Amino acid sequence: MTAPRSTKQRDVISRVLEIAEGPLAVADILARTQSDVPGVGLATVYRTLKLLCDQGSVHPVTLDGETRYEASGRGHHHHFSCTACGRVFTLHACPVSIPSGTVYQGGFVVEAHEITLYGRCPACAATG
Amino acid sequence: MTAPRSTKQRDVISRVLEIAEGPLAVADILARTQSDVPGVGLATVYRTLKLLCDQGSVHPVTLDGETRYEASGRGHHHHFSCTACGRVFTLHACPVSIPSGTVYQGGFVVEAHEITLYGRCPACAATG
DNA sequence: CTCATTGCAAAACGTTTGCACAAAA
DNA sequence: TTTTGTGCAAACGTTTTGCAATGAG
Numbered sequence A, B: 001m002t003a004p005r006s007t008k009q010r011d012v013i014s015r016v017l018e019i020a021e022g023p024l025a026v027a028d029i030l031a032r033t034q035s036d037v038p039g040v041g042l043a044t045v046y047r048t049l050k051l052l053c054d055q056g057s058v059h060p061v062t063l064d065g066e067t068r069y070e071a072s073g074r075g076h077h078h079h080f081s082c083t084a085c086g087r088v089f090t091l092h093a094c095p096v097s098i099p100s101g102t103v104y105q106g107g108f109v110v111e112a113h114e115i116t117l118y119g120r121c122p123a124c125a126a127t128g
Numbered sequence C: 001c002t003c004a005t006t007g008c009a010a011a012a013c014g015t016t017t018g019c020a021c022a023a024a025a
Numbered sequence D: 001t002t003t004t005g006t007g008c009a010a011a012c013g014t015t016t017t018g019c020a021a022t023g024a025g
Helices: A008-019 A026-036 A042-055 A122-127 B008-019 B026-036 B042-055 B122-127
Strands: A058-063 A066-071 A078-082 A088-091 A108-120 B058-063 B066-071 B078-082 B088-091 B108-120
Touching: A008 A026, A008 A042, A008 A066, A026 A042, A026 A066, A042 A058, A042 A066, A058 A078, A058 B058, A108 A122, A108 B122, A122 B108, B008 B026, B008 B042, B008 B066, B026 B042, B026 B066, B042 B058, B042 B066, B058 B078, B108 B122
Parallel strands: A078 A108, B078 B108
Antiparallel strands: A058 A066, A078 A088, A108 B108, B058 B066, B078 B088
């Protein structure tokens, strides 16, 4: 593979991830892809996700033991997991500032950080 | 079960988790338990972990798709994942203050947060 | 044509469970 | 005795892989 060649299915999966408001579970990605391209197999979704991850345009987000995927390159952000409905959202605010290279507790050199907030999403907070 | 009865294996697993400097993977827990009680089966480790989790003295920590376990009740803390050696450590500092009930982005009610720092642990930072 | 990509089924992996037996009360 | 805990092996859900067939260049 010299220049990246695109296939319809790969494009659909990329688009599905790009449009999502938060990281998606594999089952979700499969369902959304199938609504555009009926008959897509689960293996293709996994293979394409691996490809996109290796290539860097997508990355996995593990949350509560479930692996989800989201498009990369959307700026620094974090995730909100709703304890009521289980959906995961992207939050574009970051409550901390930890410059790369910060040293914690005498020796832990921080390169990156990841924050997950748990609570109730707007819909669930309104409901009760 | 009225009063909690203790068995040797359960005690060993509790102690292994209590002593660890960070959350442990199941394989680690098995290995450390087997060094005290040869012949322990993997199922026993899983069953005991489930028991301890239900009981609240232990909880799972999912990190990079791997499920680890640590003792509960050790105060608010976060985790540091070394990108070089793969070990996970507990950090007793918390870089943020997010009181329960804080509302983000118009509607996300935060109940808890979880932070993972990525970088090099003291040993790996020293090595290079 | 050649080579990448696909669906399917099988395999692999981590985790859970059924069951008969051992240990504890 | 009854009850709880155990090892083993089978079952289970998720992810990966082998392979023959399809599609693209």
